[in-house]
Amino acid sequence: QKEVEQDPGPLSVPEGAIVSLNCTYSNSAFQYFMWYRQYSRKGPELLMYTYSSGNKEDGRFTAQVDKSSKYISLFIRDSQPSDSATYLCALGYSSASKIIFGSGTRLSIRP
Amino acid sequence: EPEVTQTPSHQVTQMGQEVILRCVPISNHLYFYWYRQILGQKVEFLVSFYNNEISEKSEIFDDQFSVERPDGSNFTLKIRSTKLEDSAMYFCASTLLRDTNEQFFGPGTRLTVL
Structure with a gap:
């Protein structure tokens, strides 16, 4: 079983839609949960960072962590064409430890 | 806003040659990392x-x-x-605390190895 699983997509939605991106993981020892955005041939850009369970909101982005189900989500409200990118979930076991990345979901927002 | 910088942006080398990839982490950060991403694959931790x-x-x-x-x-x-x-994108990362x-x-x- 893979440590982190993420649907690669591609996912295409119309502008203004709510987007839901998800990852599942197998090891309950993960404590740090991140979402990164990556444009083609660029470095990952940190979008959301959560420690332990719960929700976190930042502007149009909401991250959810459900440790009981080993499931994390990123919601994007009022999606814009500029949100078109690959979204990577990333998990860490402990502080300052290595990050384990999902394979990324390619998202396209249609104008 | 402070950011991590890397040089060069693209390095082409012959198989068997030595390469050095450079990074300047965010100035007050204490922990540093290298990851790589082979084209079409996941980002993987190196060190x-x-x-x-x-x-x-x-x-x-x-x-x-x-x-x-x-x-x-x-x-x-x-x-x-x-x-x-070894041909891949190599990413440097840093964290503060x-x-x-x-x-x-x-x-x-x-990095492109020919």
């Missing part, structure tokens, strides 16, 4: 570095790889004898 020592390394990070912080600002990754399969895992990534160096 972490703290207090002038390797903290953790993956099985990819064999004797052909080394890291160094030669001065107060630069953080380098050296590949001694490059192989075709021990009690966090917010890692900030640089733009990457694209």
